Amino acid sequence: xxxxxxxxxxxxxxxxxxxxxxxxxxxxxxxxxxxxxxxxxxxxxxxxxxxxxxxxxxxxxxxxxxxxxxxxxxxxxxxxxxxxxxxxxxxxxxxxxxxxxxxxxxxxxxxxxxxxxxxxxxxxxxxxxxxxxxxxxxxxxxxxxxxxxxxxxxxxxxxxxxxxxxxxxxxxxxxxxxxxxxxxxxxxxxxxxxxxxxxxxxxxxxxxxxxxxxxxxxxxxxxxxxxxxxxxxxxxxxxxxxxxxxxxxxxxxxxxxxxxxxxxxxxxxxxxxxxxxxxxxxxxxxxxxxxxxxxxxxxxxxxxxxxxxxxxxxxxxxxxxxxxxxxxxxxxxxxxxxxxxxxxxxxxxxxxxxxxxxxxxxxxxxxxxxxxxxxxxxxxxxxxxxxxxxxxxxxxxxxxxxxxxxxxxx
Numbered sequence: 416x417x418x419x420x421x422x423x424x425x426x427x428x429x430x431x432x433x434x435x436x437x438x439x440x441x442x443x444x445x446x447x448x449x450x451x452x453x454x455x456x457x458x459x460x461x462x463x464x465x466x467x468x469x470x471x472x473x474x475x476x477x478x479x480x481x482x483x484x485x486x487x488x489x490x491x492x493x494x495x496x497x498x499x500x501x502x503x504x505x506x507x508x509x510x511x512x513x514x515x516x517x518x519x520x521x522x523x524x525x526x527x528x529x530x531x532x533x534x535x536x537x538x539x540x541x542x543x544x545x546x547x548x549x550x551x552x553x554x555x556x557x558x559x560x561x562x563x564x565x566x567x568x569x570x571x572x573x574x575x576x577x578x579x580x581x582x583x584x585x586x587x588x589x590x591x592x593x594x595x596x597x598x599x600x601x602x603x604x605x606x607x608x609x610x611x612x613x614x615x616x617x618x619x620x621x622x623x624x625x626x627x628x629x630x631x632x633x634x635x636x637x638x639x640x641x642x643x644x645x646x647x648x649x650x651x652x653x654x655x656x657x658x659x660x661x662x663x664x665x666x667x668x669x670x671x672x673x674x675x676x677x678x679x680x681x682x683x684x685x686x687x688x689x690x691x692x693x694x695x696x697x698x699x700x701x702x703x704x705x706x707x708x709x710x711x712x713x714x715x716x717x718x719x720x721x722x723x724x725x726x727x728x729x730x731x732x733x734x735x736x737x738x739x740x741x742x743x744x745x746x747x748x749x750x751x752x753x754x755x756x757x758x759x760x761x762x763x764x765x766x767x768x769x770x771x772x773x774x775x776x777x778x779x780x781x782x783x784x785x786x787x788x789x790x791x792x793x794x795x796x797x798x799x800x801x802x803x804x805x806x807x808x809x810x811x812x813x814x815x816x817x818x819x820x821x822x823x824x825x
Contacts, residue, residue, distance in 0.1 A: 418563065418572035424450045424542070425739045427562055427575035429549045430582030431458065433524070434707030434724035436531045438579060441732035443541035444478075446822025447739045450573055451541075452564055454548035454582075458528040465521050465633065465640065468722040469509060469809040472516030474729060477817045481515070484530055489522040490634045495805070497622040498669075499787040506794040508801035509809055519809060521633055524721075540822075547571060552578065552591045552703070559592065559702035576743050578703045579731065581724070584691050586709035594705065595696040599764055602771055603779075604650060605688045605715055606643040610665075610675050612636070623669045626781040630668040631715075639672075641665070642715065646779055650687050658682060690714055692764055698757070699749035706731055710753075711760040714767040716775075717808050723763060727756050729815040736819040759812040766807075 426442055428435045431453030439451040467489070475481040495507030510517050535541040546566050553561035553572060561574040580588025589596070612634065623630040631642040643665060645653060653661055658679065666673035679685065691712040698710045707724030714720075734752055738744045778785065794800050 417570075419569040420571050422450055422542075422544075422571065422573045424448045424573060424575045426450075426577045426579060426735075427452065427573045428579045428581060429562060429588050430580065430586075430707075430709070431455075431528065431532070431543070431545070432581060432583060432707065432724070433528070433721050434728045435579070435581035436528050436535065437725050438581065438706070438728035438731055439541060439543070440531050440535035440538075441728065441817070441819055442736055442739065443535050443538035444821050445732065445736035445740070445819040446540060447736055448540045449542070450544060450575075452544045452547045452549055452562070452573070454546070456546040458525040458532075465524050465527075465635070466718040466721055467520035467522055467527065468719070468811075469512050469514060469516040469518065470722055470811065470814045471725050472520065473514045473814070474725070474817060476515050480534060485520070487522060487526050487530060488636065489520045489526075490636050491518040491520055492621070492634070493518045494801070495621055495808070497624060497787075497791060499624050499785060499791070502787060503617075504787055504791045504795040505798075505801060506791050507805040507808060508798065509805045511802040512805060512809055514810075521635060523635070544571070549582070549587055552588070555702075557701060559700060562588075576702070576739060577735065580703065580705040580709040581707045581728070582709055584693075584708040584712035586705065588703070589695060589705050589709050592700055592703055592705075594698070594700065597694050597696055599692040599694065599768055601690040601692045601714055602647050602776055603714075604645050604647055604690050606645060606650070606653070607686045607688060608641050608643065608665075608679060608684055609635075610639050610641055610672055610678055612638050616671055624778055624785070625668050626783060626785045627779060628664060628668045629775065629778055630665060632669060632672075643668075644775060644779070647690070654682060661685075688715070692767060694757075694760060694764060698753040699746060701746050702743075704731065704749045704752060706752075706756070710756075711764065713760075713763065714771065716767045716770050717763070719763055719808060719811060722811060723760060726759065726811070726813070726815045727752075729817060730756055733815070733818040755813070762812045 425447045426449045428451040439449050442449040547564045549562045549564045551563040564571045629644040633640040662676040666676050694711040698705045706727035
């Protein structure tokens with residue numbers, strides 16, 4: 416393939432999601448020439464995860480971005496409440512977490528990515544190629560030396576000392592690099608939809624659980640982003656039953672939404688997310704590293720996938736900013752990043768797989784009465800314990816902090 420244009424950079428980041436844009440920003444801030452390639456023309460995507468965790472807000476404080484960032488429209492959640500039928504149980508409290516951010520922030524991911532991309536563009540070493548899809552890797556012998564990409568107007572070759580695959584759970588980079596993958600299995604998929612929110616709605620609803628169903632309602636100020644959990648492969652069965660039957664099931668799980676399920680005018684208002692839980696056995700090869708969902712696809716349980724991806728990006732920038740400024744990065748350094756970040760991924764995925772089996776599958780299979788789990792009842796009755804799940808969700812194992820020094824005066 417002879418490209419129309421050749422670009423040279425120290426690092427080529429494939430994928431403009433949270434991990435890719437954060438890594439691009441941090442490397443540019445540290446004086447590394449970096450180009451981020453995003454296959455879509457913009458960041459506006461329906462039903463991407465919109466959770467900004469306390470650990471991410473802590474990073475923004477470290478970078479001096481928190482005040483500007485939190486001026487963007489967002490909602491804040493300090494407690495997590497799960498409804499089992501008519502019973503509301505408080506199971507998480509973020510107000511006692513360490514650090515300056517003691518809440519979960521919910522913001523459209525497009526706003527988050529646009530904000531971070533705009534901040535990165537202030538650095539002369541940052542480049543963002545939108546509407547540019549990576550289709551293959553460039554090799555120099557056995558070493559990955561760049562990527563081939565195409566846009567509607569041209570073909571592009573990016574030559575780089577390091578290629579970072581942050582292109583998600585269907586990563587082209589990891590497929591082209593033939594990195595070995597372990598599938599941990601996921602018995603569920605998720606249907607995403609939007610329903611309007613009203614001022615008199617319950618203030619603390621988040622998870623809604625009843626026999627045979629689970630509905631997550633994320634407060635997005637004037638509407639809810641709703642996640643309806645289904646059995647793996649159950650999408651066709653739901654559609655065959657008809658839209659009215661689906662509306663009825665949604666209303667049964669969250670009765671306060673019963674007067675607006677008619678906003679689901681057609682199946683076009685419902686999107687399916689195929690849930691995957693997998694992990695690369697090896698995240699790297701010479702000249703290439705995968706991070707975020709490209710290295711470890713997470714279940715929506717806990718909403719921690721974005722947090723983990725951003726932590727991967729910070730660890731990568733901390734370890735590689737200096738070596739990238741000086742030239743090639745050794746496989747030894749890439750191996751060290753996997754060793755550092757694989758343990759948090761393993762811990763979270765182990766919990767998610769157990770939660771699928773012990774909670775979600777049982778709820779979806781239940782047709783009779785459903786009692787709240789003992790652990791949820793204990794958390795509701797003992798406020799001091801609620802900071803434990805809040806820490807697990809909001810900060811997680813091995814949180815990262817910005818170590819790479821800025822190379823530019825702002």
